[in-house]
Amino acid sequence: MSTTAPARPTARPPEQEVPSRPRDARLGHPLTPYLFLAPFMLVFGVFMLFPALYGLWISLHNWDFFLPNRPWVGLGNYLELFDPTSLTAVQFWESMRATGLFVLFSVPFLISIPLGLALLLNRNFAGRNFFRAVYFAPYVLGVSVIGLLWQYLLNANVGLVNYALGQLGLEEPIAWLTAVPWVWVSLVGVTVWWTLGFNTVVYLAGLQDIDGTLYEAARVDGASRRHEFWHVTVPGLRPVLLFVLTITILASANMFGQAYLLTGGAPSNQTRTAIMFIAETGLEQFRIGVGAAMSYILALLLIGVSALNFLLFRRQEMK
């Protein structure tokens, strides 16, 4: 059990065939635990631990595939990204702006709509699990399917969406995938449609965890439904809300596939997200050093936002 403090192994008794007592923490060879860990640690070390540091190393060099050598530039790549006269910097911050806008537009919907749905589904009624499964279904389809399907549905001339709106009396077809602000409506709408079920399921799990006696007590006190929501449900969901908010911001900041497939960054790169630009710079133009520097700037920002979330929630708790 992990609750017991790890006992410092004493000298090994010679040739221990049968353990002296079942509670003996050191069972078998002292190297056994490391053997169990080895396969995972090998893959984890090579593709997660090492790259996390190697990426930093790369970002400090002018690491261009087409250069014969990779000169050390120190913080040069980072400084270039803060140089207003550099085209790369301008484009990078444009892409950061696109990601920021997407986070700003999508997160409120992805937080609130699933909460409403979860409250709706959190009653006892026939077919509850069926509906839950239906709402979650789009999430299991990959972004490639979602992208292909919606670029057809949202096509300005032959798409079903404009046709339906035309039936409702819309005069001009809307350019869902090529003009501002419609591109944002499309990207946010499709993302909400696609990932709504995920947060709903997380909220539902949180709602089931709230102590039922609290509701009973509220009812005895004659609390109204609204009162119940604000004073029992919301406080009970606090940790879940924090979790959902954090992962939703991260997921939206990671947006790539929807923009790549639906708008291709149009119009004039206004919906080219940070991840799109990083991938283009590093893996198409092979300016890997700059690409790595951009990754770290974005990652630091995101870690900062997550930390801020935690602090704000903590301060609320204190009150």
Place this chain on the structure above:
Amino acid sequence: MSTFTRPSTPAATRGPASRHSTLAARRRSPRRMLRTAGFYAILLALSVAFFAPLLWMLSTSFKTRGDATALPPQWLPPEFSTEGYTTLFADAQAPVLRWVLNSLVVGLATTALVLLTASLAAYALARMQFRGRNAAFALIISTLFVPGFVFLMPNYLIVDAFDWLDSMWALIVPGAASAFGVFFLRQFFLSLPAELEEAAILDGANRWQIFARVLIPLSKAPLATLAVLAFLTSWNDFLWPLYVLFNPENLTLPAGLATLVGSYATDYPAIMAGAVLASVPVLVVYAFAQRYIISGVSRSGLKG
């Protein structure tokens, strides 16, 4: 919202017939019935909003090119055609069946590796005492907070150094390092009573035997959950395969489908046929395993 249409009131009458007559009698108050009907109307309208686009995708994949863009749109193909599928199958630049096969191989191999490496590591971390255990666990957990794109550039170079670019290895091996899997299984192993192992120890079993004969048989549900999540993550992965695979032969489905948008710009039956091929296996898995997927998501939070 996109396809959300307000249902006309008759949908409300489709509320399920109450199975308990006594309950029904008690619920006879018209206001109550109206509320229940409204409640189901909302749920059904939402279900339509989720299902209609998928049905449209399926229907279009069996239309002729002309019918796919005809207005007013037809929900059922006026002329049933498998043109969309045969076009794709015949195109050497878009070997869809090959993509399906690649995706399957990568998905199954990744899943097997995740289950194997994560369960072994989780057992050591949950049940054994050794130096560096807490440090190892902290290290694994800390990577859960690092956004995935940080690994994009360095891993590209590492995979290139192994000479794995444009091969399945580039997807399978890095995909096997599932920190979430270790965390998830360790939680479960910790919840199992220690007596089970002690009994096995008295019988003279060693660690490996306990793992294989006691622990794994008891962990079917969490292993199934992790397997389904790992497979889905791999099957739907988009960005990484898009950049590390080049040859049309070697693409996985998501990367392959992305090329269709360019080359089949307006051949909607063909594009939808590709989308259907990518969705059907996943939806079949989902139909059977949705319990595991949803339980896995409720207890965690694994955004793809």
